[in-house]
Amino acid sequence: MKVTRPMLVAAAAVAALALTGCGGSDGGSKEKAVPETATGSLEHLAAEVKCTPNMQxxxxxxxxxxxxxxxxxxxxxxxxxxxxxxxxINGAKDYGGHYLVGRKWVAVGETSTVTALRETLGGDLEEGIDHSGHGAGGSAGGATHSGH
Known part of the structure; x- marks a missing residue:
């Protein structure tokens, strides 16, 4: 079966929803120095953050x-x-989620998880669109957050 872009976006959306849930906060995490953004293969990046990747x-x-x-x-x-x-990323962000973005790689998970990963991998934090409807003036979503 050939993997198409719509299939990949759909898989990303399901993964983002499953991993991030709705709402939440960063728990008042303290800002730490961000290292230079990591590069390398999926296996190399996984090894940097001490996980064994389950390939999908x-x-x-x-x-x-x-x-x-x-x-x-x-x-x-x-x-x-x-x-x-x-x-x-643009397709997946329509489904919400929290993204740590590096050069040719992305990690998607809870805010606290991607914030912790950033301490090792560097990168920029991005958020998907919040469809929860809470907050009066809220943003349209998709903002880049480099300083969190």
Whole structure:
């Protein structure tokens, strides 16, 4: 079976919903210095954060695995191209979630999990669109949060 972009976006959406749930807060986490953004294969990135990846997708365009470590459960994906990565993220963000984004890789999980992963992998924090409807003036979502 050939893996198509819509299939990958759908898989990302299901993973984001399953991992992030609804609402929540960052628990008042304290900001720490962010290291230079990591690079490398999915296996290399997984080793950096001490998880054994459970491969879900192993295609030319994307490699995606479920990981679990002391910080929590998350999806780790690597991409063949920057464009493919951005298209995947843009499609997945419609379903909410919390994303740690590096060069040709992304980790998706709870806020506390991706924040903890950032202490090792570096990268930028991004949020999906919040469809929960709470908050009066809220944002339209999709904002990049580099300083959290």
């Amino acid at each position: 997708t192993d295609a030319d365009e994307i490699r995606q695995a479920i990981c679990k470590n002391g910080d929590g459960k998350f999806i780790l994906a690597t991409f063949a191209t920057d464009r493919g990565q951005r298209e995947w």
